[in-house]
Amino acid sequence: MSLIDEDDKLFLLGKHKAATEVYNEAAKLNQKDWEICHNLGVCYIYLKQFNKAQDQLHNALHLNRHDLTYIMLGKIHLLEGDLDKAIEIYKKAVEFSPENTELLTTLGLLYLQLGIYQKAFEHLGNALTYDPTNYKNELNLKWLKAGASLTFLARSRKQTSWVLSDTVSVLVLPESPGVGAGVSAILAAGSMMQTHGDFDVALTKYRVVACAVPESPPLWNNIGMCFFGKKKYVAAISCLKRANYLAPFDWKILYNLGLVHLTMQQYASAFHFLSAAINFQPKMGELYMLLAGKTFTWRPLRRL
Template identity: 45%
Template sequence: MLFVTAPESPLLESRNWLIHIHYSRREFDVCRMYIQEELERSSRMAEYPNYIMGITGQAHGSVVSAPGYELTGLGFDSRAVSRVLFLKGELSQKGIILRHEGKIQESLEYFQICHVLNPRSVNNIKQVARSLYLLGRHRLAVEAYLEAEAVATKPDWAIYHNLGLCLVHVGEQAKAKENFLRALQCSRQEETYMALAKIHLLEEDIEGAIWIYKTALQCYRDSSELSTALGLLYMKTGQFQSAFEQLGSALAHDNNCPRALLAAATMMQAHKDIDVALSKYKIVAQCLPESSALWNNMGMCFFNKKKYVAAISCLKRANYLSPFDYNTLFNLGVVHLHTQQHASAFHFLSAAINFRPNSAAAFHMLALCLKNMEDPENAIQAFDQAGQLDPSEPTVALNYAVFLNSKGDKDKAIEQLRKFQKLAEGNTALDSQLLEMASELCVKLSLSDITNINDAHNAEQLDENPGDLEQDLV
């Protein structure tokens, strides 16, 4: 009689713990090697990686969305799917590894196949959704999130939160707000509060955003990000004391918080504490060397200290980092105008006007530049445009009057000087130098003196008064 002994079969999935350890250590090459060995040893029937997919997504803090979508919609071949059915143990684990390596499209294909193998798995749909979101295919991601919501047996914070993010990208802010509120009902997460506040800001509802941040701070009192964001909103609304308190709170919890330091330095700069502001900016530069707002504000600090070469260097770096930023272009125009580099000033001021054609200050500076370049016709047009855009600005009228008088047009110069006198009455923010200029012009035009206008206080002007310089908050 012939006896046949059964061959020894290795215990399937006996090395799953080793695969998981290497994945947790982000040793993806070693992890992939063990996965391949296990698949060959088990005739590609190992299923553990398929189950571990959802666990690793949560254990490592992935922001998991819920995309479900049809494979045929992306041109998948059903025969290709059938050929990889036996790979289900490897697919999810490999998809996660590929995503960590930045191969989003390849990871999406693996997660799609996992979704075919187990269409009722919420984790599989979430992983597909996350890949779609990272690829910028937000409309497909929305459909997938909705599918995940339908499959889920209980409310899921990640589904609602990420669905809201995708809806923001497709422009459906009302639905996004609704989903963020549903996410907060599931779990009061800091990032959901931040996203909800941003929607209020998109709707220009600053008070609503402030209320959201204040509510979030009741749950996350130690959050420097929330305190900084709230402080910046207070600065925009002119509540500087509240802004200072929030920024101080942010720095108390994280004394190297770059956004809080930048905002605090901006406040100091606005109050003419230039040296302290510069010291803060130098600290921020170590953390945010590519912040255009940082270099813009540093440039204006050097300008106030009359270090023009350093000012232009900082402003040009800001312009390099953000070439379409109006504030930087305007400031470059003003500094070049002050250093009598009129052609360069014209270049930057023209660019600033292209980005903000309703800026009276930019047209005012451009008019002064054209005047110095001896282009009176265009200078007159620029002065007229500045006066139309901001008829309440007295410095435009005064500079226009000086220019017209220099060209011999005394009637129009008198008209503009009268306009300045009317606008200057009761205006305590005017610089005394402006009043002296107006008085001298009155004497030249044989008008009654206007030195009885209220004296002005604390406004540093150029000889031709270029106006307020622009600053960025963040």
């Protein structure tokens, strides 16, 4: 068995530390093999040695530019919370591979997170142009999980009058297995439509996503809040309860359920869901204000 075969076997078994030792030995024998540098960089990512991982991935790009190497390098910056550097990496990647839908979608979602909507729409639109129906891309965007959710704010002066604003905060990419760039781009496009109050168009986008990922909690949460914006509260509760069934520990869904029940003056149910949300997010002041009924400015949360 060659060194490459041995370290590939160790990598697949999840023995990343042992794999790095073998890859380093292989690199001494062949210093111009980009694949060794790339795999060594990936092993260092698993070991959370990000500086070494960056060095190896840059070496791999110097030897042979490859989409996957750019993606792994961008992932490091995302894990470190440096969105600006991640965007720079993905911009270079898109210049190198302008028709790669995973790269286009990821870059679009990062721009969306920063509130740069024009560029977000441009890249997400390009992703849909090149690959409008591929729902099972091999590369899953869960690599780029950022740990929060895309949210929008709804503000009103009266309990029954809701106006959606375009204030967007943080982002999480879909975590469902098999969710590819096509689905992510459509879901993001729907989110942008929903943010600007175009609920019917957003629901059309979500209908496409539902065919590919019918058990996605963020999807059903978004659909529910579209119905909420259309003042179809019973339909909103039905969708939100489905989302809650699929993700019972997601405080944002519980928040939205409490909000809709509060709007319908079903105070016992609102208390139930808001109390549950507080258990998961005890430091969020607005939850307590909703529970106390002392504010008329409420914010439904929508996940991407």
